[in-house]
Amino acid sequence: MHRSALFAVLAIVAAAACPAHAQDPRITPLSQARAQGVGATVVVEGVVSVPPGVFDGGFAIQDQTGGIWVMAPADPVQLRVGQRVLVRGTLDEPNGQLAIQPSAIGPLGDRDAPSPRAVRTGALGETDEGWLVRVQGRVAAEVVDDAPWGWKVMVDDGSGPVLVFVDAESNVDVRPFRVGDTVEVIGFAGQYDDHYEVVPRAQVDIRVLPPTPNASALTRN
Structure with missing residues (x-):
């Protein structure tokens, strides 16, 4: 046509x-x-x-x-x-x-802007690919510089880690990601080769949450 x-x-x-x-x-x-x-x-x-x-x-x-x-x-x-x-x-x-x-x-x-779906970090998979999702957990490791593409951050809510990939084109500042801090991340659920990842769109998609009394439980299996 x-x-x-x-x-x-x-x-x-x-x-x-x-x-x-x-x-x-x-x-x-x-x-x-x-x-x-x-x-x-x-x-x-x-x-x-x-x-x-x-x-x-x-x-x-x-x-x-x-x-x-x-x-x-x-x-x-x-x-x-x-x-x-x-x-x-x-x-x-x-x-x-x-x-x-x-x-x-x-x-x-x-239409109204789509709301993100809450997903456990260790459960992100094929059924989530393409959705806007929200994960919450502790930053499990130091930020990895994956220049020129962006940065890699591992976030874990206790169910297993998920890769948060911060694309360099999004201009998201990765300094809020500090090991041990609890963060909430909204982003596109994508796949790259053999792994799934959450890709935030803008700085407002990242939020550092205040410590909670049971925060240490987030790192337990």
Whole structure:
């Protein structure tokens, strides 16, 4: 389909603010789209959880069933957190993370910004990939400089450590991460090769929590 024709289709779907829109056979819930596997062509709708320009030109969307990363389009797009968007594209899996290589993007109206899902640090896995998540635990080791890509921080709530990857493009200051401190981190749940990670979007996604009497229990298995 020619790109101009595809955008016309997206515009028609976007204008259909009625129950039939939710039943449009061209739109697949994200959980079902993810299950189709690499190489499948999908049309999905979601709310932006990570806008373009935070990590690269790509962005993340999620609906009530799942989330996914959308790779940087050929033509840059301006999107806001909470904005609904239609995406048509092909599923790919760069560095082990399922993503959509978009062929067309149709911005829609706004929704409330998506709320992060609480996840235990030791439980982050494939079912969380693509979602905006929140983890809380103690900083288990010194920050590792992974230049030029960013920094690696291990956070553990007692269920096992999770990697918090601070992307250099996000301009997040890693100095709040001090060994032994309890932190709360909101971020995109992604995968890189054989491990899963939480990637904060901005400084407000990191919060150092006050000590609690049972804080030492967080490090026990």
